[in-house]
Amino acid sequence: MPGYPALPEGIAYGGDYNPEQWPEEVWHEDVRLMREAGVNLVSLGIFNWGLIEPAEGVYDFRRLDRIIDLLHSAGIMVGLATPTASPPVWFRNRHPASRLVDSGGHVVAGGSRHGFCPSSPDYAAASIRIAGELAARYGDHPAVAMWHVHNEYGWANAECHCPTSAEAFRAWLRERYGDVDALNAAWGTVFWGLTYGSFAEVEPPGVAPPGQLTALRLDYTRFSAEEHLACFRREREAIRRHSDRPVTTNFMIPNCKPMDYWRWAGEVDVVSNDHYLDAARADNHIELAMAADLTRSVAGGAPWMLMEHSTGAVNWQPRNLAKRPGEMRRNSLAHVARGSDSVLFFQWRASRYGAEKFHSAMVPHAGTDSGIWRDVVALGADLAALAPVRGSRVAAEVAVVWDWESYWALELEWRPSVDLRFRERVEAYYEALWREHVTVDFVHPEADVSRYRLVVAPSSYLLTEAAGKNLHRYVEAGGHLLVSYFSGIVDAWDAIHPGPHPGALRDVLGLWVEEFHPLPERGTVTLDGPGATGRIWSERVRLSGARAVRSFATGPDAGHPAVTRHELGAGTAWYVATALDPAPDAAGRDGEDLRALLAAVLDHAGVSRPRGLPDTLELVRRGGFLFLLNHGDEPVTVDGVEGTALLGTGPAAGAVTVPAGGVAVVAGPAGEPDGPRSRRADERSGG
Known part of the structure; x- marks a missing residue:
């Protein structure tokens, strides 16, 4: 089985790249700017199914060939996606039984992504076919570092309530319980006299009077999550028939409640995650840390990949607040501190069209004469300096x-x-x-x-x-x-x-x-x-x-x-x-x-921890490296630190001062930093 992807040396840096949204002359400008920013990895092809398969069974890879070759010539590697999160319009029209049905029994309209039933045999066949065609063509391409299957499983179609899903659910129940008496016993269907005489009588949960069987609802959530996992497995196996490059899909930890990522973890070669800051939360940096720790834990403690986050405001929150100065840098480096070996964004260049045109990007609508672009270039330099951190692990008590x-x-x-x-x-x-x-x-x-x-x-x-x-x-x-x-x-x-x-x-x-x-x-x-x-x-x-x-x-x-x-x-x-x-x-x-x-x-x-530090300071040890992130408005001095600074000012007389809003990273002597201690060691942490 493939292992962690052979990514560029050091921390992978880049984001989703959608060149199909732009004329070809822009591509060359993009590549020049990527080199200026230190980008070394892009996610490519996530939403281009309708372009590379314009009609069922008809393929046109000419545009994708050119862009992959252009990126390769610039030394930029590719996480090549299967575009199956957004089936083409022709697929929806040709296979109407594949359309997503909501819990009220209504067919969901088109015009967006994820509008398909994960139990659809037509979708299964089409997704296997496009994944196989891509892998056969690009599986050995030197630019392809890894495969990025689908995009955000369960984002909008966590459950489908169509007749196909209902029959698949009944088959899943037969496999799980063996006979209907076992199901009745497990679900407690004697309550309200709801005992089933056969599996054929079981209806998926949906709009119903209050008090629907809770075990029915739980099992339908389990079933639906398994259907998405089966979709991933099918595409992964189609890829592996032609390519030995690692395969992943982007999780949404912790914000995708319907997916049990403990069950997904063993199915991917590397765990990757999308995380977007809740701009309205005063403590959003703590929620970010929790998401990163949970992602690392799902990965079994191994290095993982931050597949998406934002340079600034997103497009879908009630109030799309821009990030404050220094916040994008702290967000990115907090993920690295907690185990990520990549910093990737959605997206490279801000879109002109569609629902995400007000989502921030590495190249914003304002262009390169902007604060975001300068921050993007500076972050690339920071990540280059953090190359020694790659592959190290976080330990917790x-x-x-x-x-x-x-x-x-x-x-x-x-x-x-x-x-x-x-x-x-x-x-x-x-x-x-x-x-x-x-x-x-x-x-x-x-x-x-x-x-x-x-x-x-x-x-x-x-x-x-x-x-x-x-x-x-x-x-x-x-x-x-x-x-x-x-x-x-x-x-x-x-x-x-x-x-x-x-x-x-x-x-x-x-x-x-x-x-x-x-x-x-x-x-x-x-x-x-x-x-x-x-x-x-x-x-x-x-x-x-x-x-x-x-x-x-x-x-x-x-x-x-x-x-x-x-x-x-x-x-x-x-x-x-x-x-x-x-x-x-x-x-x-x-x-x-x-x-x-x-x-x-x-x-x-007996849990060890530093004492006397303000609780605005985030302190994380990753292997032999100490990360100090100051989320406060005042500088913080941390005593008891020895080593060499990778970011920030190095220790002077055993102390490091982290400026307000700043970050310091110190590599300790012999690969291990000494434990920080407070100047007020007798005081409780934060007291």
Whole structure:
């Protein structure tokens, strides 16, 4: 099997290139500018199916031949795409049964991409054919470094509800369950008397009265995700018949909820990801870090590829805010710090036509006499200086549990509170860890977590029995586990685990829950001791081996445990029964907020981290390299750093000063930087 692509030396730099949108004389200008900017890799051919196959079975590769040869002559390598995310108009008209149908049974109109059914046999045949033709022609071309299959699977057609999909779903169920009695048992169809007499009676979920079977909805999400994965596999195999170059597709972590990327990871030769900053979020640099850490984790810790991000504003957010000075550079280098060996953008040259004409680009509408272009050229020089970083890995002592199936299940209808949102708790815990300068991996709940000092499970509503036993073994063997509320509640079919909540985690946590008490909108509770406030949730916790660390002072569970600790074997399991926020409250009181609790748990678990640094500073170690990114408005000095500067000013007397909005990267002596330390080492991080 091919391995990581033979990309240019150093960090790959470039983006999506759509020369078909421009006259040929512009191509030569593009290549000249790419060389000026230090571009060494472009994604090519993503949306040109209708140009290279203008009619079914009729091919015209002349334009693509010329542009690939031109790029090759300039030393620019190509990630060659299969253009199957956007079938031609002739395909839609000739194969009407392939058209996407929404959950209400309406055929989705044309004029956009992703308007096809992923279960369509006509689409399967056509996509295999075009992938094979491309691979046969360009599979050995010296410019082709890798294959980029499709584009953003599941972006707009995560599910199709056409008759073809319905029949494919029934076939998938037969394969999964064997007989309809097993399906009925797993789904709990005795509820409301909805028992099936045969697989033929099963309808896909769609627009229905409230209370549709949750297991039906879960399985349809699983089925739909598998149909997209099958589409990828077909194209990959068509390519491999003609080419030994690595194959990938661009994920959308964490913003494509319907795709379970743990299942995709083993299917690609290198994990690649698209990430777009939410411009309206004040903490969007923390969400970016989370996305990068999750992508690296999906890649099994190996270097990965940032396939798309933006130089400035995007076209599809409610308010398309431009990036502030220095922000594009920090965004790019944060991805590199967290494991990416590429910095690629959508797109090279800003479009004149269509829905994305107001999306920023490396060459903006303003041209080269612009701040964006100057930043693009400067970033190319930065990435050239970071060539030694390529191939190094990020190590973490803390893991955060992330499970797409729990994400799906938690956000189905009729949960105890509309405020129960998967990412809300994950991001709250991640933010607190980020501000404590702790780098994390993400893990599937059934994965081996034995190498981590601490595992945090912020949002594990759906947790299999196997996952529960895995976490129990981890704690008994000396690990430390921190669990948030409403976790371990249901199995893979959204059925309540037997016995009191939290069934799959009851023994490891040493407690059980008598009753949930969701809080009203904007409702709060307080905890005893130094004031701490909880939101969203409260519950009646009963101890069964654990001890109370903090109790509720107000609310429906006043006097009952709010934070617990259970010594089990050689390890410890902690539980938090409300939504503590990741920072002190609006009044600035330094109470027992989530960050303070996490600091205590990190200390108990022996997790090393720098002390006394402002929480506007992002600090990441990647192999023998220390990345320091200052997201604040004041310079920050970091003591205890030795080595050679790749970016920024080198250490002077063991200290590095990172200017406001700036970045420093230091290669440590003997390939490993000394740990940074604060001038105020006795103070808690961020205190």
